[in-house]
Amino acid sequence: MKSMIQVAFSVVVALLIGMSASLAQSTGHKMISPNDLQWSDVPSLPPGAKIAVIEGPMSEAVPFTVRLKFPANYQIPAHWHPAVERVTVLSGAVNMGVGDKLDMQQSMALSPGSMMILQPKTNHYVFTKEETIVQLNGAGPWAVTYVNPADDPRNK
Numbered sequence: 320m321k322s323m324i325q326v327a328f329s330v331v332v333a334l335l336i337g338m339s340a341s342l343a344q345s346t347g348h349k350m351i352s353p354n355d356l357q358w359s360d361v362p363s364l365p366p367g368a369k370i371a372v373i374e375g376p377m378s379e380a381v382p383f384t385v386r387l388k389f390p391a392n393y394q395i396p397a398h399w400h401p402a403v404e405r406v407t408v409l410s411g412a413v414n415m416g417v418g419d420k421l422d423m424q425q426s427m428a429l430s431p432g433s434m435m436i437l438q439p440k441t442n443h444y445v446f447t448k449e450e451t452i453v454q455l456n457g458a459g460p461w462a463v464t465y466v467n468p469a470d471d472p473r474n475k
């Protein structure tokens with residue numbers, strides 16, 4: 320009988336330890352340094368961009384934080400998102416414009432420290448002249464919809 324109680328006790332302890340471990344994973348705070356970032360390709364953007372997901376995933380209804388790295392002379396044709404897009408420039412410069420078609424004459428250059436907050440379903444475009452890193456904050460589920468479907472790299 321005593322051993323039964325001991326077994327039951329250790330099962331409860333094991334469950335509690337397991338629960339606190341998974342709680343720590345879902346609510347634990349994160350300390351991220353640039354060296355921790357793992358960069359990968361971005362199927363929804365023209366080739367050349369890299370993404371590092373810090374918080375997410377972007378496909379679920381949770382807050383996300385990602386970094387995007389664009390090479391020099393990179394362009395993202397006009398597109399929109401289903402939710403508010405918050406862009407903070409970390410390095411380089413991002414040129415952004417609002418409209419249905421990429422127009423290099425109609426844009427604003429955002430330098431490091433600058434931020435842009437874009438409302439859902441606003442057509443906008445991006446281009447760079449130098450390598451640029453931005454941070455994107457928003458809430459999923461995220462999507463990129465191109466004004467002209469032919470611009471969508473997933474259709475190529």
Ligand SMILES: [Cu+2]
Nearest residue numbers: 398400404443
């Ligand atoms: Cu965008």
